[in-house]
Amino acid sequence: xxxxxxxxxxxxxxxxxxxxxxxxxxxxxxxxxxxxxxxxxxxxxxxxxxxxxxxxxxxxxxxxxxxxxxxxxxxxxxxxxxxxxxxxxxxxxxxxxxxxxxxxxxxxxxxxxxxxxxxxxxxxxxxxxxxxxxxxxxxxxxxxxxxx
Numbered sequence: 640x641x642x643x644x645x646x647x648x649x650x651x652x653x654x655x656x657x658x659x660x661x662x663x664x665x666x667x668x669x670x671x672x673x674x675x676x677x678x679x680x681x682x683x684x685x686x687x688x689x690x691x692x693x694x695x696x697x698x699x700x701x702x703x704x705x706x707x708x709x710x711x712x713x714x715x716x717x718x719x720x721x722x723x724x725x726x727x728x729x730x731x732x733x734x735x736x737x738x739x740x741x742x743x744x745x746x747x748x749x750x751x752x753x754x755x756x757x758x759x760x761x762x763x764x765x766x767x768x769x770x771x772x773x774x775x776x777x778x779x780x781x782x783x784x785x786x787x
Contacts, residue, residue, distance in 0.1 A: 640784055642668040642686035645676055647699040652763040653692050653724045656756050656773045660688055660722075663777035673701045686784050687714065687747060689738050690722040698723070698734040706741035715746035718784050722754040722776070726761065750783035751776065 642664045646657035654672070661670040664686070671680060673691070681687070691702040698706070721738035735753035743749055754776050757766040 640665050640685045641683050642688070642784075643680060643684045644668060644670045644688040644690075645673055645702075645705070646670070646689070647673040647691040647702045648724075649692050649694075649699075650758075650762040652756075652758050652765050653690055655765060656722060656724060656769070657688070657690055659770055659773040660690075660777040660780070663774055664688075664781055673699075673705055676705065681714070684714075684717055686750075686780070687717050687719045687742070688721070688780065689719070689742065690724070691734060691738070693723050693725040693732045693734040696732045696734070698738055702734075702738065706738065706745070709741070709745035711744060712746035714742070717747045718750045719743075719747035720749065720751035720753070720776075720780050722756060724756045724758055724765075726759075727757045727766075751780045 644657050644661040648654040661668045691699045719742045721735045723734040739753045756769045
């Protein structure tokens with residue numbers, strides 16, 4: 640399957656998760672920073688994963704701009720999932736669900752529950768066990784995309 644993992648990152652933690660997920664999907668899965676994304680990169684994509692850090696309870700500006708720039712049903716037929724990286728706080732934040740909502744509006748079928756990955760401090764590093772959770776989540780995406 641042609642898969643694309645798009646990410647934005649501030650301190651490298653989201654990139655680490657994105658790289659793990661991309662590496663556990665299909666051999667030709669492409670990993671790309673939102674800063675380097677071109678519209679042509681979406682052509683022919685069957686599985687799309689989008690992730691970023693939580694910034695003020697929302698996705699990053701670059702990810703938000705990408706998502707709002709998608710037309711309704713533009714990605715019809717594409718399977719998708721989303722994730723975010725964040726600190727574990729006493730109040731609720733969730734950029735991943737907002738990403739999934741916009742991907743759905745753009746016509747994708749969400750095939751995995753949006754996932755949050757935790758960092759120890761604002762700049763990281765990732766909390767213990769988060770890389771392993773990313774591997775499991777990637778396997779879930781792969782199985783769902785195949786219809787298992």
